[in-house]
Amino acid sequence: MTKSLTKNRTVDRHFDLRHVFEIVMVVLIIALATISLWPNFSGHTTESLDQNKLKYDGYVVNQRFNGQGTLRFANQDQYTGTFANGRFSGKGHYVSHDGWEFQGSFANGKMTGTGTITQNNQIIATFKNGELQGQ
Known part of the structure; x- marks a missing residue:
């Protein structure tokens, strides 16, 4: 009878560890799903x-x-203005390392609408529609 009791305690411990392991795994799965x-x-x-x-x-x-921000490039170009969905969009100011600047409207990352391109504080081109x- 002593052997039988010892065997049952081992089975009970095994069952307890398995039960704890299952609970930990369920909690981990729920935590990862939430994250x-x-x-x-x-x-x-x-x-x-x-x-x-x-x-x-x-x-x-x-x-x-999205919204107002400034993006600086490795070549020293810089855009300050509005972004939408990761692109230049709306009013903005682009400064090139080559010395020219564009002040005006952007859509989908491109100059559009109205605006001016200047260099050395002189207007060299305009955008309309x-x-x-x-020049």
Whole structure:
């Protein structure tokens, strides 16, 4: 009868450990599922991207540039203005390392709408309705 009691205690301990392991695994699965479904960060941030080739200071929504911000490039170009879905969109100011600047409207990352291109504080071209008007 002593052997039988010893055997039952071993089985009980084995069952207890398995039960604890199952509970820990269920809690871990629930925790990981919650983290994966957690909403993405939205708010102001300062980020270095592409091995510090891009530096962004501004607002993000769902891991994309959205709202007002400044993007600096490794070649010293800089865009300050509005972003939508990660692209230049709305009013902005682009400064090139070559010395020219564009002040005006952007859509889908491109100069559009109205605006002026200046160099050395002189207007060298204008945009109207998304078309280059010349010098």
